Amino acid sequence: xxxxxxxxxxxxxxxxxxxxxxxxxxxxxxxxxxxxxxxxxxxxxxxxxxxxxxxxxxxxxxxxxxxxxxxxxxxxxxxxxxxxxxxxxxxxxxxxxxxxxxxxxxxxxxxxxxxxxxxxxxxxxxxxxxxxxxxxxxxxxxxxxxxxxxxxxxxxxxxxxxxxxxxxxxxxxxxxxxxxxxxxxxxxxxxxxxxxxxxxxxxxxxxxxxxxxxxxxxxxxxxxxxxxxxxxxxxxxxxxxxxxxxxxxxxxxxxxxxxxxxxxxxxxxxxxxxxxxxxxxxxxxxxxxxxxxxxxxxxxxxxxxxxxxxxxxxxxxxxxxxxxxxxxxxxxxxxxxxxxxxxxxxxxxxxxxxxxxxxxxxxxxxxxxxxxxxxxxxxxxxxxxxxxxxx
Amino acid sequence: xxxxxxxxxxxxxxxxxxxxxxxxxxxxxxxxxxxxxxxxxxxxxxxxxxxxxxxxxxxxxxxxxxxxxxxxxxxxxxxxxxxxxxxxxxxxxxxxxxxxxxxxxxxxxxxxxxxxxxxxxxxxxxxxxxxxxxxxxxxxxxxxxxxxxxxxxxxxxxxxxxxxxxxxxxxxxxxxxxxxxxxxxxxxxxxxxxxxxxxxxxxxxxxxxxxxxxxx
Ligand SMILES: [Cu+2]
Numbered sequence: 001x002x003x004x005x006x007x008x009x010x011x012x013x014x015x016x017x018x019x020x021x022x023x024x025x026x027x028x029x030x031x032x033x034x035x036x037x038x039x040x041x042x043x044x045x046x047x048x049x050x051x052x053x054x055x056x057x058x059x060x061x062x063x064x065x066x067x068x069x070x071x072x073x074x075x076x077x078x079x080x081x082x083x084x085x086x087x088x089x090x091x092x093x094x095x096x097x098x099x100x101x102x103x104x105x106x107x108x109x110x111x112x113x114x115x116x117x118x119x120x121x122x123x124x125x126x127x128x129x130x131x132x133x134x135x136x137x138x139x140x141x142x143x144x145x146x147x148x149x150x151x152x153x154x155x156x157x158x159x160x161x162x163x164x165x166x167x168x169x170x171x172x173x174x175x176x177x178x179x180x181x182x183x184x185x186x187x188x189x190x191x192x193x194x195x196x197x198x199x200x201x202x203x204x205x206x207x208x209x210x211x212x213x214x215x216x217x218x219x220x221x222x223x224x225x226x227x228x229x230x231x232x233x234x235x236x237x238x239x240x241x242x243x244x245x246x247x248x249x250x251x252x253x254x255x256x257x258x259x260x261x262x263x264x265x266x267x268x269x270x271x272x273x274x275x276x277x278x279x280x281x282x283x284x285x286x287x288x289x290x291x292x293x294x295x296x297x298x299x300x301x302x303x304x305x306x307x308x309x310x311x312x313x314x315x316x317x318x319x320x321x322x323x324x325x326x327x328x329x330x331x332x333x334x335x336x337x338x339x340x341x342x343x344x345x346x347x348x349x350x351x352x353x354x355x356x357x358x359x360x361x362x363x364x365x366x367x368x369x370x371x372x373x374x375x376x377x378x379x380x381x382x383x384x385x386x387x388x389x390x391x
Numbered sequence: 392x393x394x395x396x397x398x399x400x401x402x403x404x405x406x407x408x409x410x411x412x413x414x415x416x417x418x419x420x421x422x423x424x425x426x427x428x429x430x431x432x433x434x435x436x437x438x439x440x441x442x443x444x445x446x447x448x449x450x451x452x453x454x455x456x457x458x459x460x461x462x463x464x465x466x467x468x469x470x471x472x473x474x475x476x477x478x479x480x481x482x483x484x485x486x487x488x489x490x491x492x493x494x495x496x497x498x499x500x501x502x503x504x505x506x507x508x509x510x511x512x513x514x515x516x517x518x519x520x521x522x523x524x525x526x527x528x529x530x531x532x533x534x535x536x537x538x539x540x541x542x543x544x545x546x547x548x549x550x551x552x553x554x555x556x557x558x559x560x561x562x563x564x565x566x567x568x569x570x571x572x573x574x575x576x577x578x579x580x581x582x583x584x585x586x587x588x589x590x591x592x593x594x595x596x597x598x599x600x601x602x603x604x605x606x607x
Contacts, residue, residue, distance in 0.1 A: 020429060023432035029434035034434075161562075
């Protein structure tokens with residue numbers, strides 16, 4: 001009885017477990033926590049999801065099977081790691097995680113079009129993603145190649161104050177992963193000086209305060225298992241010159257990395273090879289960030305991508321709730337040798353309100369792309385899919 | 392920026408936000424209806440039974456302190472440590488007398504606490520119960536409580552009965568003053584007409600049971 005009372009008062013509502021069916025042999029999780037989707041072009045994604053009290057929707061044990069290929073493990077886990085919202089006048093400065101698990105919004109059928117709701121708070125669906133490829137046949141219809149792509153989406157939404165955040169994990173039939181968050185709901189409604197805001201409503205009386213949404217994701221890559229994964233940074237030298245030369249930097253130690261024109265990173269397992277003998281990797285590109293840099297007591301905003309050695313208790317980018325670990329990602333990224341990398345991606349969006357943001361505010365999205373690089377020896381979708389020509 | 396801890400001059404007005412979103416309550420209906428469940432797979436969240444057992448084990452040594460209100464169970468999470476093959480749960484408890492977070496790791500097969508860590512200055516998000524307690528402290532504040540009641544009356548035409556009438560969301564605040572070591576919460580308070588109270592300057596110190604107003 002005592003325990004029962006405790007649970008009633010403290011447990012996150014949306015964290016309440018759902019009815020399970022036994023996991024099939026070899027599957028890492030049971031229904032309804034298993035997502036196993038074969039997209040029309042033959043690409044298959046298998047993963048487990050969990051609604052955690054603090055991080056909310058978490059994807060785990062993510063594996064990709066390119067059409068006609070063997071399955072390869074990609075992520076051990078992926079989750080939101082913070083939503084930092086500093087206002088332009090300097091205050092307030094919110095850390096919106098938060099107990100996302102208990103802030104989850106119950107989703108309706110309309111919120112999950114054509115998909116399947118897993119419990120009340122998570123939606124699994126597939127949708128069109130536009131052209132997968134298009135190549136003219138130069139008059140020969142048999143040579144013409146065109147296909148429409150699809151993607152698997154796992155999403156949840158959270159109500160944090162006046163904001164609603166929609167968190168999506170998008171798994172493309174091209175092997176890409178796109179984590180993104182859409183902010184909607186309502187503006188804060190706080191008035192500020194003209195230099196910190198934008199006039200909304202009639203005339204120039206209400207200056208809605210501008211602010212940033214600095215969103216952090218934590219991704220624990222385990223390409224074909226946790227061993228041997230290496231992170232590399234790619235740069236291309238040449239400024240106001242005709243030539244560009246590639247510079248590869250292997251990040252053997254923990255790193256605080258900055259965005260830079262043309263810069264990208266990849267996580268590679270040199271022992272997992274495609275049919276061409278090239279090492280399998282996933283590439284991370286974070287070029288869409290507003291690159292907010294806060295004061296010295298917000299050093300976690302000072303880099304765009306952090307590479308750290310895996311530690312189970314390092315889960316949030318700020319306000320990390322573990323006495324065994326440091327409290328923010330800039331402190332995790334010390335000098336340790338990286339044997340099992342975790343990537344933290346910080347994507348900022350500077351929100352200057354506009355009249356269109358009147359209630360309910362249109363969604364503004366932010367996120368980044370994780371794309372396969374040499375996972376297959378060629379375009380695995382080229383000979384598959386309903387719109388591909390007969391062979 | 393200037394930040395000080397003054398109570399005087401605090402104003403409380405409702406921000407002009409016609410929020411359409413709702414804070415939701417109510418459990419997953421499926422959960423309680425299910426009697427027999429197959430054993431969880433490694434990647435499954437904690438089952439109801441596992442949460443119950445982990446809570447029992449993790450709180451066994453703290454019952455007296457919990458009954459007196461000194462220690463609060465915040466939540467129980469699945470331990471997601473890939474080095475561990477066993478099913479493990481982490482119970483988060485907060486010790487208000489010590490202002491310290493206690494995390495107890497429970498091995499579910501063994502049915503015992505296998506690891507305990509305790510630290511100060513570490514603040515996990517507030518539990519539902521703490522959000523409610525923060526709102527009660529706000530309502531008990533002579534000036535601010537009156538303001539909240541007046542805004543509630545204006546929004547609903549009814550008298551506010553208890554803190555539970557308000558739609559609450561709490562975030563930890565630890566940027567200044569006593570809140571660097573205490574457990575402090577900033578509340579979002581949604582009124583029945585969809586407006587939010589302007590609570591951005593109000594911080595509720597759960598450790599000291601005090602309401603503070605930030606100045607900037
Ligand atoms: Cu915004």
